[in-house]
Amino acid sequence: MSDLELQAELGLGARRQGATRRPRRIAVAEGLAGAVALFLVLSAVMPQLVAPGDPLAIDPLQAFQPPSLPHWFGTDESGRDLYTRVVHGTGNSLLIGVLATTIGLGLGVLLGTLAGMLGGFVDFTVNRVLEVLFAFPGLLLALLVILIYGPGVATATIAVGLSTAPGYARIIRAQLVQVRSSAFVEAATVQGLTPRRILARHILPNTLAPLLVLATLGVGQAIVWATALSYLGLGAQPPAAEWGAMLSAGRTYITSAWWMSFFPGLFIVLTAVTATTLGRAIERRMRHA
Amino acid sequence: MAEPVRRTPALRRLAARLGGAVFVLWAVATLTFFAVRLIPGDPAEAILGGPGSQASAEALASVRAEYGLDQPILVQYLAQLGRLAGGDLGRSYALKLDVGPLVLSQLGGTLVLAGLALALAWLIALALATWSTRGGRIAARVGSGLEIVAASLPHFWLATALIVLFSIWLGVLPPISTPGPAGLVLPVLTLALPLAGFLGQIIREPLLTALESPFVLSALARGESARGVRWNHAIRHAAIPAISLSGWAFGSLISGAVVVETVFARPGLGRTLLNAVTVRDVPVVIGVVMVVAVAYILMTLLTDAATRIADPRTRAR
Numbered sequence: 187m188s189d190l191e192l193q194a195e196l197g198l199g200a201r202r203q204g205a206t207r208r209p210r211r212i213a214v215a216e217g218l219a220g221a222v223a224l225f226l227v228l229s230a231v232m233p234q235l236v237a238p239g240d241p242l243a244i245d246p247l248q249a250f251q252p253p254s255l256p257h258w259f260g261t262d263e264s265g266r267d268l269y270t271r272v273v274h275g276t277g278n279s280l281l282i283g284v285l286a287t288t289i290g291l292g293l294g295v296l297l298g299t300l301a302g303m304l305g306g307f308v309d310f311t312v313n314r315v316l317e318v319l320f321a322f323p324g325l326l327l328a329l330l331v332i333l334i335y336g337p338g339v340a341t342a343t344i345a346v347g348l349s350t351a352p353g354y355a356r357i358i359r360a361q362l363v364q365v366r367s368s369a370f371v372e373a374a375t376v377q378g379l380t381p382r383r384i385l386a387r388h389i390l391p392n393t394l395a396p397l398l399v400l401a402t403l404g405v406g407q408a409i410v411w412a413t414a415l416s417y418l419g420l421g422a423q424p425p426a427a428e429w430g431a432m433l434s435a436g437r438t439y440i441t442s443a444w445w446m447s448f449f450p451g452l453f454i455v456l457t458a459v460t461a462t463t464l465g466r467a468i469e470r471r472m473r474h475a
Numbered sequence: 476m477a478e479p480v481r482r483t484p485a486l487r488r489l490a491a492r493l494g495g496a497v498f499v500l501w502a503v504a505t506l507t508f509f510a511v512r513l514i515p516g517d518p519a520e521a522i523l524g525g526p527g528s529q530a531s532a533e534a535l536a537s538v539r540a541e542y543g544l545d546q547p548i549l550v551q552y553l554a555q556l557g558r559l560a561g562g563d564l565g566r567s568y569a570l571k572l573d574v575g576p577l578v579l580s581q582l583g584g585t586l587v588l589a590g591l592a593l594a595l596a597w598l599i600a601l602a603l604a605t606w607s608t609r610g611g612r613i614a615a616r617v618g619s620g621l622e623i624v625a626a627s628l629p630h631f632w633l634a635t636a637l638i639v640l641f642s643i644w645l646g647v648l649p650p651i652s653t654p655g656p657a658g659l660v661l662p663v664l665t666l667a668l669p670l671a672g673f674l675g676q677i678i679r680e681p682l683l684t685a686l687e688s689p690f691v692l693s694a695l696a697r698g699e700s701a702r703g704v705r706w707n708h709a710i711r712h713a714a715i716p717a718i719s720l721s722g723w724a725f726g727s728l729i730s731g732a733v734v735v736e737t738v739f740a741r742p743g744l745g746r747t748l749l750n751a752v753t754v755r756d757v758p759v760v761i762g763v764v765m766v767v768a769v770a771y772i773l774m775t776l777l778t779d780a781a782t783r784i785a786d787p788r789t790r791a792r
Contacts, residue, residue, distance in 0.1 A: 314498070314502075317495070317499055318499055318502040318503060318506065320722065320771070321499050321500075321502075321503050321767075321768040321771050321772065322503070322764065322767075322768070323722065323723075323725055323726030323729055323730075323767065323771055324725075324726030324727060324728075324729050324730030324731075325726075325729070325730035325733060326726075326729060326730070326748075326764060326767060329733075329748060329749070329752050329760070330507070330510060330760070330764065332752055333511070333514070333751075333752045333755060333757070333760050334510060334511065334513050334514050335513075337753075406627070410627070410629045411730075413629065413631075414629060414630070414631055414730075414734060417631045417734070418631075418733070418734065418737060418749060419753065420752070420753070430631075433631060433632065433635070436635075437635070437738075440635060440638060440639065440643070440650075441643055444639045444643070447632070447635045447636075447639070448635075448636065448639070451629065451631075451632030451635065451636070452632075454629055454632060455624070455627050455628060455629070455632065458627035458629075459623055459624055459627045462623050462626070462627060463623065
C-alpha cells in the first residue's frame with residue numbers, strides 16, 4: 187500500500203518549509219506523544235504494574251457496569267474489567283503491529299535495495315512485480331492471504347506485513363536512486379573513494395536513516411489494519427484481550443454498552459496518533475541534525 | 476519540427492500505458508489462479524460444502540467434471556484466462572450464482588458510497604486547509620492536529636462512535652444502512668473523515684508554499700481577488716500531490732468499504748468480498764479482486780490525465 191508514499195510526500199513538503207517551524211511548539215506535542223508511548227510500552231511489557239487485576243476474571247454480578255471509579259472503563263458481558271483488559275491487550279496489539287512492520291519493512295528493504303542497487307533488468311523486474319502488487323490495494327492482499335491460510339493472529343500479522351511491503355519497497359528504491367545520483371556521492375566519486383567506501387559511508391546511512399521514520403509511522407498503521415482484521419473476525423478471536431477482538435465483541439452490545447466498543451478503540455486511535463507524531467518528530471530531528 | 480516530435484511520444488506513451496495495463500491484469504489473474512491452489516483441501520469438496528459434508532465419490536467426480544477440476548492444471552489455467560478475457564468470472568461455490576452478474580449487482584452500491592465519500596473528503600480537506608492557512612498560527616495548529624487525529628481514526632471504531640452518537644443517543648439517523656439518503660449519511664461520513672485527514676495533510680504544505688510564492692503576488696498585482704488567487708492558482712499546486720496519491724486513496728476507500736459495508740449491513744463489493752473470504756468462496760474472491768484491479772488500473776490512467784490538467788508543465792513531456 188502506499189500510505190507510506192503519502193508520508194514520504196509529507197516529508198518532502200515539510201522539508202521545504204521545515205526551517206520556519208518553532209521548536210518549542212513541537213516539544214509539547216512530542217512530549218505528550220512520548221509520555222503516551224511510554225505508557226503504552228509499560229502496559230505492553232508489565233501490564234500488572236498499570237492494571238493489577240486479572241483480564242480474564244469474570245464477575246457476572248458486575249456485568250455491563252458503565253464507567254465508574256472501581257471500573258474506569260466499565261465492565262463487559264461477563265463482568266470483566268475493561269480497563270484491565272484494554273491494558274493487558276496492549277502487548278498483543280503492539281506485538282502484532284511491530285511484527286507486521288518488521289515483515290513488511292524487511293521484504294521492502296530486500297526488494298527496494300535489489301532494485302535500487304543492481305538497476306537494469308533486476309530493477310525492471312522488481313518494478314513490474316510492485317506494479318502488480320499495487321493492483322491489490324489496501325487490505326485486498328491481506329484478505330487474499332487470509333483466504334489461503336485461514337483466519338488467525340499469525341496469518342493476520344503476516345498478511346498485514348505482506349500488504350505493506352510493496353509500499354516500503356517503492357520508497358526505499360526511490361530513496362536509493364536519489365542518494366546514488368546526489369551531489370555528495372558524485373563528489374566522493376570524484377575524490378577517488380572506492381565504491382565500497384562510498385556505499386558504506388555515504389549511500390547506506392542516507393538510505394537507512396529514513397527507515398526509522400518509516401518504521402515508526404508504519405507500526406501505527408499496521409496496528410490499525412491488524413485490529414481491523416480482528417474486528418472483522420479474521421485475526422485474533424474473542425475472548426482474547428486484543429483491541430480489535432474486544433471491539434468485535436462489543437459490537438453485539440452496542441445499543442446498551444457503548445463503553446465496550448469505545449475504550450478499546452480509543453487506545454487504537456491513541457497509538458496511531460502517537461506513532462504519527464513520534465515518526466514526524468524523528469524525521470524533523472534527522473533533518474536538522 | 477517540434478510538432479511530430481511531440482506527437483509520437485504521446486501515442487507511444489498511450490500504447491505503453493495500455494500494454495502495461497494488460498500486463499498487470501494478466502499478472503493479477505495468474506497470481507490469484509496459482510495462489511488459490513495453495514489453499515489446503517480439495518476444491519470439489521469445498522464446493523459441496525466442506526469436509527463435513529461427507530460427499531460421495533460420484534458427487535465429487537461430477538463436481539470435478541463440472542468445474543473442470545479433473546483437467547491438467549495448465550489446461551485449467553488457460554481455460555480460466557480465456558473465461559476472464561471474455562468477462563466470465565465463473566460460478567460461486569457457496570451461492571451457486573454466476574460471479575459476474577453478482578459482482579456487477581454489488582458494484583453500484585460501493586461506487587455510490589466511495590464516490591460520495593471521496594467528494595465529501597475533498598470538500599472537508601479543502602475547507603479545513605483554506606481556513607487554517609488563513610487563520611494564523613493557532614488555526615494552523617488546530618487544523619493540522621485535527622488532520623492527524625482524523626487520519627488515525629480506524630473505520631470500524633469511527634462507525635461505532637457515529638452509530639452510538641447519532642443513532643442511539645440522538646436517534647436521528649438509522650444505525651444500519653437503509654435505502655434512501657438518510658441511510659447513506661453515516662457510512663459516507665465514516666469513509667470520508669479519515670480520508671479528509673490524509674488529504675488535508677498532503678495539501679496543507681503545498682498550499683502554504685504556493686500562497687507565499689511569487690506567482691501569487693504577481694496575480695494579486697494583476698488585480699485578481701484573494702479568493703480568485705486561492706482557487707485558481709494555489710489550489711492547483713496543492714492538488715497535484717494529492718492526485719498523485721489517489722492510488723493510495725483508492726486502496727483506503729476499498730479497505731474502508733469492506734469495513735463500512737459490514738458494520739452498516741450495506742450491500743456492496745466490500746461486504747461480498749469479506750463474506751466470500753470468510754466462507755472461502757474462491758470464485759467470488761477472484762471476481763472481486765479482478766474488478767478491483769480493473770478499477771485500480773482505470774484510476775491510474777485517469778490520475779495521469781488529471782495530473783496533466785492540474786499541472787500544465789507535465790503536458791509538454
